[in-house]
Amino acid sequence: MRIRTRFAPSPTGYLHVGGARTALFSWLYARRHGGEFILRVEDTDRERSTAESVDAILEGMSWLGLDYDQGPFFQSERFPRYREVVQRLLDSGHAYHCYCSKERLETLRAGQMANKQKPRYDGHCRPSCSRAVHALRDIRPSMAKSAVPAGATDAPVVRFRNPADGEVVMEDAIRGRIAFQNAELDDLIIARGDGTPTYNLTVVVDDSDMEISHVIRGDDHINNTPRQINIIRALGLEPPIYAHVPMILGDDGQRLSKRHGAVSVVEYRKQGYLPEALLNYLVRLGWSHGDQEIFSLDEMVALFDLEDVNRAASAFNTEKLVWLNQHYLKTADPAHVARYFGMHLGEMGIDPDAGPELTEVVMAQRERAKTLIEMAENSVFFYQDFEAFDAKAAQKHLRPVIGAALAMLKERLQALDSWTAPAIHQEVVDLAEEMDLKLGKLAQPLRVAVSGRGFSPPIDITLELVGKRRSLERLDKALKFIEDRASSA
Ligand SMILES: [Zn+2]
Structure with missing residues (x-):
């Protein structure tokens, strides 16, 4: 049998994660069997359908990488049929x-x-x-x-x-x-009285005209199915194979909706999730392959089958999605993550060209960020000078007692010919030893001076990425801060 599946959203809102999961299952089934995946926009409700919603659906699909072989077809263009x-x-x-x-x-x-x-x-x-x-x-x-x-x-x-x-x-x-x-x-x-067709008719006509072999859709359509099968038979056609996917519940056992938080795919993108994390999350929402949790797209395509889809509803678990996102932030190709990271910086009004290579920052930051938003927020200081030091961090680490050591460190760093993490590291270690300071007693004030805050990637990498000129300027600013603090004491 020639496998042809479809995703048929109504453009009356955003692309809901439930819809995205149905789209993913349909897409996977077609890809797994070397078939075709068709996108059809069910926009016969002219009052509620909007062009913005069509855009939002296409944007969500493209962000997730769910490419279609045919379409998008629009039902509104098929009234004569x-x-x-x-x-x-x-x-x-x-x-x-x-x-x-x-x-x-x-x-x-x-x-x-x-x-x-x-x-x-x-x-x-x-x-x-x-x-x-x-x-x-x-x-x-x-x-x-x-x-x-x-x-x-x-x-x-x-x-x-x-x-x-x-x-x-x-x-x-x-x-x-x-x-x-x-x-x-x-x-x-x-x-209807005005001649416009209703939902059950358009679905039947389209699935038949588009030669859909497998109708994979949400189980809210189960009750429509016998009516559709009767119409199909009346037309002398054979019904497709149906696969009704159980619904997604919120943490309170009710059908997942807006009041549970984000439900739109585009919203997850905005919140700093990687598409592969959401895809991996969605495929496991109702489908399993042994105990395996992590699936690359290729693995999903190789392993997915409808027989392994749960009959019971599944509950949405944001913590697990966050865990998967962290996993992909850490393990995905840094250049790939950097594309999304740069987009988030841009959305925060930061010019990604005004600082170090995005890929380098991703590699420095990816161990400690749950989302791309968090990564971007933690990385602003690489691209932009800060107005003031974080008050708490400065209070604790930029103290007069460290002023002399920090000033000497600045001199030595200024004299460095090669601004690399190993060279920077050596200077900090040597000076700490000479002054009989624990490494942290010197490194932490240095961190606050250069990043403006109490946490950052390893200090040598941080300085390398911030760059020599900016690091020295910020050290001057920190020394001035310490001076002012000493004179006001
Ligand atoms: Zn009547």
Whole structure:
């Protein structure tokens, strides 16, 4: 079988992590089997769909690296095709016009609710037999027309004539066999009064036209599936294989939503996560391969299968995502991390060209940052002079007692020909020994002087990266600070 999967978001907001996981599973399944992955934008809801949302979805997909082989297709551009299919269903007697007024349907619904029945359409306009049968008997199939009640709406909706009995069986690739009773399904609307198609129709037409072999989607679509299968059969087609992915829960057991914190993929990018960390996190959210936690993209492609997707919902765990992010910050190619790191510096208003090579800073900082934001915040001093020393660090380390040693260190560093970490390191060690100081007693004031704060990468690397001119200027500033402090004491 030719494997073709799709991701079909509605552009009514951001790319939710749940949607991103569905996209990832669909993408992995296609890649694993050498198939194709299709992006389809379900924008038939013209009121709620926006161009900004389309952009946000495409941006999220591209940041995650989920490339598509075809698309994006837009449902809003396919209305003529949907009309054609609706007409075909009308012609074959699998659909009919419903002229019921809003008032009638509301009264019906209220009555059913009062009787504790499931609200459903009562088949009022449903012809008692299909047009096909009438055609055979050479009788004008004008039942729909004859059913028009006086004063009814003149813009009828089109309803799908769902089989009245029997069952619809789906062999779900994740959940196994699920059977639905046709008696439970009413005749759903497939085209509105203004002729626009509804969701269940467009999905069926698109999945069939786009030759989708596997529909991998959230389990909130399970209840739509028997209706879609019935429409597919009415069109004389074979249903695709369905795989319904369980939902993602927040830490309180409720469906993951905004009130649990960030749920948009772009938001995770902004918060300083690497795409591979989010991908690795998402693949493990409902899928497993033994006890393995870390998966490169290639490994995911090689190992992913729908059979290993959990049937139970999974809970989102930010701590684990942070752990994975740290892992990738530490282990990914520094040049790759540097691209994202530079972007974050830029977003903070810092010119990445005004300081050391980004890759060098990444290598110096990556052991102690959980996110790229943290890394960027900890690295500002490499690119920008600071206004003041961190008050607490300065209070503790820039004391008059160290003034003389720091001044002498500055002289020696100034005399250095080669501004490298080993040379800098040697000077600090030698001077500490000469002055009978513990290394930290000298290194820590030096750190505060040059970085403005109490923590930084190893001091020799820090100085090398800050550069000679800037380091010496900052040492002067620290000596001045100590002087002022001594004279005011
Ligand atoms: Zn009706």
